[in-house]
Amino acid sequence: MxxxxxxxxxxxxxxxxxxxxxxxxxxxxxxxxxxxxxxxxxxxxxxxxxxxxxxxxxxxxxxxxxxxxxxxxxxxxFASKEDVVVQFLTAMGTGIHGALADRPAGEPPSVALRHAVQVPLAECAGHSERTLRVVRLILRTPALLARFLERQEQWREDLAAELARRAGSGAEAGLHDRLAAGTALVVFNTVLRSWCDGDGAEDPAVLTDRAFAVIAPALDASGR
Incomplete structure (x- = not known):
């Protein structure tokens, strides 16, 4: 209306x-x-x-x-018509960061990141009809995809800082933290695209579990 x-x-x-x-x-x-x-x-x-x-x-x-x-x-x-669409998904970054911060202390990075990434993906699946419209629009429109990936640069920094805080060393985010955060976001984008390409038929949680099973050893390797 x-x-x-x-x-x-x-x-x-x-x-x-x-x-x-x-x-x-x-x-x-x-x-x-x-x-x-x-x-x-x-x-x-x-x-x-x-x-x-x-x-x-x-x-x-x-x-x-x-x-x-x-x-x-x-x-x-909104600053532009791109932002009208992209803002629909930008809250996901806040959701991933918040979910990571809430994970139990001492949990392996791969487990904490997997659960954090699954939070917004589960929300997508819970509102599949409208979210599919938006995700398709973003992934298939170069200007929107560029804006969406630009927003994720800040997500990566926020996640890396949270990983450093969870490690308890008091140090700022380092190479391993940024690599881990970036890898988790690659999983997020890959699962989002697979879910979209399959018209929402696949369970994002299952796709996420499969992806993290592959990358978990690298995420949990000591990088400090």
Whole structure:
């Protein structure tokens, strides 16, 4: 559903609490939920247009017209039309890092990284229809794939820093940490592509287990 021309999202029935004056959540929380709704509407409008016309044929003007907001509003949320699509998956990096940080201390790097990588992949499988649309668009559009891989550079640094912290040496991330983080992301990308190519039929967890069985000895080798 498109947003109203006043650039604020129309409240669906499940959001009626906005206008009833009985919600006790802080105003900042409500504002964040409204911002998220605007972002979701823009993303959905972009995906629908790109599914019909292809990425290159869709303009920002068309996206904002479909979503019912101004161009100024669009650029408050996204730097470009590439970011509208890529942001759908960028939270995966945060998810991998958070999952790695939560793994038990002393766990071998291969085990910790395998479980961390499986978290966002399981979420993909849990929302397969919409996620498949986005993943296909990213993997098959050079501009989007480049932006997605660019985002993963920061993921690699974050994961390497977490691996160094888990090692407990107090040292900054070194060569082995960066290699391990980069290898885990190669698995992530390979499994994501295989899952997409198979139209979501294969279980990402099984694919991830098979991949880590191959690379585990190298990940667990002492690099310090």
């Amino acid at each position: 498109a947003l109203g021309v006043n650039e604020e999202p129309r409240c669906h029935s499940r959001h009626a609490v906005y206008d009833e004056g009985v919600n006790t959540r802080p105003a900042a929380g409500l504002a964040e939920r409204k911002r998220q709704l605007v972002s979701d509407e823009l993303t959905e409008a972009a995906l629908q247009l790109m599914a019909r016309k292809g990425f290159d044929a869709v303009t920002v003007d068309e996206i904002v017209a479909t979503a019912g907001v101004s161009k100024r509003t669009f650029f408050r949320y």
